[in-house]
Amino acid sequence: MARLLRYIKPFAPMVAAVIILVFLQSLADLNLPTLMADIVNEGIAAGDSNFIWRTGAIMLTVALGGAACAVVSGYLSARISAGFGRDLRSRVFAHVESFSLHEFDRIGTASLITRTTNDITQIQMVVLVMLRMVVMAPMMCVGGIVMAVIRNGRLSLVFAGALPVLSVIIAAAITRGIPLFDAMQKKIDRLNLVVRESLTGFLVIRAFNRSDSEAARFDEANRDLTNTAIRVNRILAGLMPVTMLVMNLTTIAIIWAGSRFVDAGSLQVGDMMAFIQYAMQIMWSLVMVSSIFVMLPRASASANRVNEVLNSVPGIMDADNPETAGTVNGRLEFRDVTFRYPGAEEPALNGISFEANPGEVTAITGKTGSGKSTLVNLIPRFYDVDDGDILLGGVDIRRMKQEDLRARIGMVPQKAVLFTGTIADNIRFGKEDASDGEVRRAAEIAQAVEFVDEMEDGFDSAIARGGTNVSGGQKQRLSIARALVRRPDIYVFDDSFSALDFKTDSRLRAGLKAETRGATVLIVAQRVSTIADADRIIVLDEGRVVGNGRHKDLMRTCDVYRQIVSSQLSEEEIA
Ligand code: ADP
Ligand code: MG
Numbered sequence: 001m002a003r004l005l006r007y008i009k010p011f012a013p014m015v016a017a018v019i020i021l022v023f024l025q026s027l028a029d030l031n032l033p034t035l036m037a038d039i040v041n042e043g044i045a046a047g048d049s050n051f052i053w054r055t056g057a058i059m060l061t062v063a064l065g066g067a068a069c070a071v072v073s074g075y076l077s078a079r080i081s082a083g084f085g086r087d088l089r090s091r092v093f094a095h096v097e098s099f100s101l102h103e104f105d106r107i108g109t110a111s112l113i114t115r116t117t118n119d120i121t122q123i124q125m126v127v128l129v130m131l132r133m134v135v136m137a138p139m140m141c142v143g144g145i146v147m148a149v150i151r152n153g154r155l156s157l158v159f160a161g162a163l164p165v166l167s168v169i170i171a172a173a174i175t176r177g178i179p180l181f182d183a184m185q186k187k188i189d190r191l192n193l194v195v196r197e198s199l200t201g202f203l204v205i206r207a208f209n210r211s212d213s214e215a216a217r218f219d220e221a222n223r224d225l226t227n228t229a230i231r232v233n234r235i236l237a238g239l240m241p242v243t244m245l246v247m248n249l250t251t252i253a254i255i256w257a258g259s260r261f262v263d264a265g266s267l268q269v270g271d272m273m274a275f276i277q278y279a280m281q282i283m284w285s286l287v288m289v290s291s292i293f294v295m296l297p298r299a300s301a302s303a304n305r306v307n308e309v310l311n312s313v314p315g316i317m318d319a320d321n322p323e324t325a326g327t328v329n330g331r332l333e334f335r336d337v338t339f340r341y342p343g344a345e346e347p348a349l350n351g352i353s354f355e356a357n358p359g360e361v362t363a364i365t366g367k368t369g370s371g372k373s374t375l376v377n378l379i380p381r382f383y384d385v386d387d388g389d390i391l392l393g394g395v396d397i398r399r400m401k402q403e404d405l406r407a408r409i410g411m412v413p414q415k416a417v418l419f420t421g422t423i424a425d426n427i428r429f430g431k432e433d434a435s436d437g438e439v440r441r442a443a444e445i446a447q448a449v450e451f452v453d454e455m456e457d458g459f460d461s462a463i464a465r466g467g468t469n470v471s472g473g474q475k476q477r478l479s480i481a482r483a484l485v486r487r488p489d490i491y492v493f494d495d496s497f498s499a500l501d502f503k504t505d506s507r508l509r510a511g512l513k514a515e516t517r518g519a520t521v522l523i524v525a526q527r528v529s530t531i532a533d534a535d536r537i538i539v540l541d542e543g544r545v546v547g548n549g550r551h552k553d554l555m556r557t558c559d560v561y562r563q564i565v566s567s568q569l570s571e572e573e574i575a
Contacts, residue, residue: 003303004088004303004307005305006128007084007087007088008080008084008127008497010083010087011080011083011084012081012155014076014079014418015080015131017046017073017076018073018076018077018080018129018131018132021069021070021072021073021076021573022073022132022135022136022139023070023135024065024066024069024164025066025070025073025136026136026139026140026143026209027066027110027133027139028062028063028065028066028068028069028506029036029140029150029281030140030143030147030281031062032059032062032063032066032277033147033273033274033275033277033278033281034147035055035058035059035062036059037268037270037271037273037274037509038055038153038270039051039052039056039059039270040056040268040269040270041268041269041270041271043055044132044270045270046515048343049256058246059563062485064359073132074132075468077128077131077132079129079391080127080128080130080131081124081125082124084124084127085121085123085124085127086109087372087396088120088123088124089116089117090194090304091119091309091459092115092306092309093116093311095309095310096112096309098314098319098343099312099382100314100315100381100384101377101382101383102314102315102316102330102383103312103314106312107129107302107308107309107312108172108193108344109184109196110189110192110194110196111189111192111305111330111339112194112309113196114178114185114188114189114192114305115302115305115306115308115309116309116503118188118302119230119303119305119306120184120302120306121511122185122295122298122299122302123299123302123303123306125295125299126292126295126296126298126299127409129292129295130292132562133288133291133292133304133317134292134542136285136288137285137286137288137292138285139150140281140282140284140285140288141282141285141286141289141360142259142279142283143281144279144285145198145278145282146283147274147278147383148275148279149272149276151274151278152258152261152267152453154261154272155254155257155258155261155267155272155275156238158251158253158254158257158279159248159279161253161510162246162249162250162253162279162283164285165347166243166245166246166283166286166495167286169239169242169243170287170289170290170293171273171295172287173235173236173238173239173290174290174293174411175295176235177235177236177294177297178297180228180235181232181294181297181298181301182297182298182301183228184225184228184229184232184298185298185301185305186304187221187224188225188391189227189230190221190224190225191218191221191222191225193215194219198214198217198218203205216506222478232353232535236294236465239290240289243283243287244290246281246283247260247279247552248282250283251276251279251280253277254272254279255272255277256355257271258275260274272448275465282286284285284522287484290540293370299510306440312438315384316381316384316402318385318402319398319399319400319403319544322399322401323395323399323400324403325476326435328494328518329358329393330392330393330408330488330489330490330491330519330520331355331356331357331358331364331391331392331394332355332356332379332390332391332392332490332520332522332530333355333356333389333390333392333394334353334354334355334375334388334390334403335388335389335390335456336351336352336353336387336388336389336391337349337351337352337353337385337387337388337389337390338350338351338352338385338386338387338388339374339378339385339386340386341374342386346543347386347543348371348374348543349371349374349375349378349547350542350543351387351388351544351545352375352543352544353388353545354536354543354545354548355536356520356521356522356536356567357489357535358489358520359517359518359519359520360520360521360535361513361516361521361523361533361534361535361536362520362521362522362534362535362536362537362538363522363523363524363525363530363531363534363536363537363538364376364522364523364524364537364538364540364565365524365525365526365531365538365539365540365561365564366526366539366540366541366560367526367541367560367564368526370540370541370542370543371542371543372494372524372540373494373495373524374413375524375540376492376494376524376545377408378390378493379392379397379407379409379411379490379492379522380405380409380411381397381398381402381405381406384398391462392405392489393489393523399551407488408488408489408490409488409489409490409491409492410430410484410486410487410488410490410491410492411483411492411493411494412476412482412483412493412494412496413478413479413482413494414494414495414496414524416467416472416476416478416479416496417467417479418463418466418470418475418479419463420461420462420463420464420465420476421462421463422457422459422462422463423452423458423459423461423478423553424436424439424442424459424460425437425440425463426463426478426482427459427478427481427485428485430442430481430482430483430484430485430486431486431487433483434460434485438485439459439481439485440459441485442481442482442484442485443459443477443478443481444511445481445484445508445511445512445515446477446478446481446484446501446508446511447477447500447507447508447511448474448477448480448481451470451474451477456458465492471499472499473499473501473504475499476496476497476498476500477500477501477504477508478497480493480496480508482511488518488519488521489519490519490521490522491512491516491520491521491522492522493518493521493522493523493524494522494524495524495525495526496523496524496525497509497523497525497527497530498525498526498527500547502529505527505530509530526543526564528564528565528568529567530553533551534551535550536548536549537549537550537551537554538562539554539558539560539561541560544550546558546559546560546561547560547561547562554574
């Protein structure tokens with residue numbers, strides 16, 4: 001919590017203003033009962049209407065001043081806490097952007113979302129409450145006691161009975177509430193996870209008629225959270241009437257004891273009335289403090305979760321003295337590369353060595369799960385190798401700035417992802433300042449123009465969220481266009497042609513050939529016709545290279561490759 005409070009620094013002048021205003025407000029509140037007592041004791045008792053008017057006017061001024069302070073400080077503290085939340089959120093977001101996939105795997109996307117939203121809101125709320133109460137509560141408590149004792153020392157003995165009782169009640173509520181608040185944050189995470197899964201997987205859920213079991217799973221998480229929230233609120237709701245009871249009993253005690261003093265002439269009626277008000281102020285301040293104690297544990301649990309995000313050092317960082325990538329060409333070399341997913345027993349890639357040269361097409365093939373996607377994900381450093389080196393133009397990619405490295409790669413991931421916006425926006429994702437001509441050309445080569453032109457608004461047609469209004473193959477072609485418009489040194493196509501029919505596939509590759517002349521092209525594919533005319537084919541099997549050569553040679557030398565080819569022969573003959 002303390003570590004996060006440094007984000008409040010930019011608001012220091014406003015915080016100081018709030019503290020001063022709250023101080024003034026407390027001062028006003030503390031003086032009102034005294035002024036009232038004066039009116040009752042000296043004004044009414046003596047029948048001095050002048051005095052009543054004068055003191056009344058002072059009272060009104062003090063009350064209005066206090067109210068004004070309260071309004072302004074309320075406004076300022078709302079602005080501070082909202083600004084604090086905004087800054088913290090953007091910090092967390094910026095930090096998460098620098099994460100490698102390892103960190104995403106570790107914390108989990110659902111939890112990252114809760115942490116950036118709900119958890120920061122918890123902290124923001126406690127900042128708001130603290131600003132108002134940290135000065136106010138002790139001031140009202142100590143000030144009230146002092147004022148009360150000055151009025152009448154003997155009557156103050158009532159507090160000796162009331163305050164310990166109230167403290168015990170509050171302490172009991174807090175100790176019972178804290179663990180529940182802790183639990184609540186975890187249950188919100190869980191609910192988020194379930195919602196996310198069932199929203200992203202709703203097609204599968206429907207197709208397999210699993211809606212009921214998904215609903216049950218959601219219900220369970222939802223109920224779980226609700227029950228905890230109800231238990232917490234029951235405690236907090238119970239606190240209120242019990243406190244009121246204690247306060248009212250205290251008032252009765254004061255009136256009962258006070259009336260005897262008044263009878264005996266040792267206490268004036270006005271003093272007794274002021275005394276009752278001070279008693280209320282003191283006890284309210286305790287209730288205020290208790291509300292901080294209730295919120296603090298929850299906020300500190302949240303703070304820890306946010307800190308965990310801010311403190312996780314991205315596993316992949318730029319080297320201290322990055323080598324400039326300006327002059328190197330697109331020659332890609334894997335040297336004895338081994339990579340293991342965190343927690344996996346077997347390495348996903350083992351002793352991989354090969355070269356991919358500019359002006360050539362290098363194909364990577366192998367069965368599902370043989371490590372093809374893993375291999376290409378190492379090139380833009382989504383993950384770092386455990387052993388060996390990857391060199392681009394002779395420079396170790398770990399020695400380059402990630403930004404420079406990625407600027408030179410046009411990547412078409414296995415799972416095509418589009419963003420909300422128009423089709424042109426999505427293609428320009430590859431190159432922000434691409435002209436309309438460039439966008440169209442990229443789409444032409446990617447064989448996307450036909451279907452784009454058929455759409456009502458052409459390149460200005462909107463893509464729905466998640467790209468649901470285009471087919472899988474159309475999505476793939478748009479994400480190919482996005483990579484093409486970049487004109488990078490290296491093209492990486494991870495299974496990007498699998499959703500295309502044979503004819504589109506071959507036309508696309510013919511167009512690519514002219515477009516990518518001089519660049520290094522990596523094509524991951526299982527379809528033999530896609531890779532047969534590649535300059536080099538790398539065959540992967542269980543994370544190892546088992547073949548490296550041209551189609552003709554591999555047919556003679558590589559068993560795994562022959563199997564892949566023969567399993568597709570019939571299929572291709574039909575086509
Ligand atoms: P391919 O693209 O050839 O089908 P992948 O590279 O996707 O294969 O996967 C290779 C192996 O690595 C598989 O055994 C898969 O289970 C494993 N794997 C892939 N992604 C992850 C991940 N994020 N965490 C752990 N294991 C993974
Ligand atoms: Mg794959």
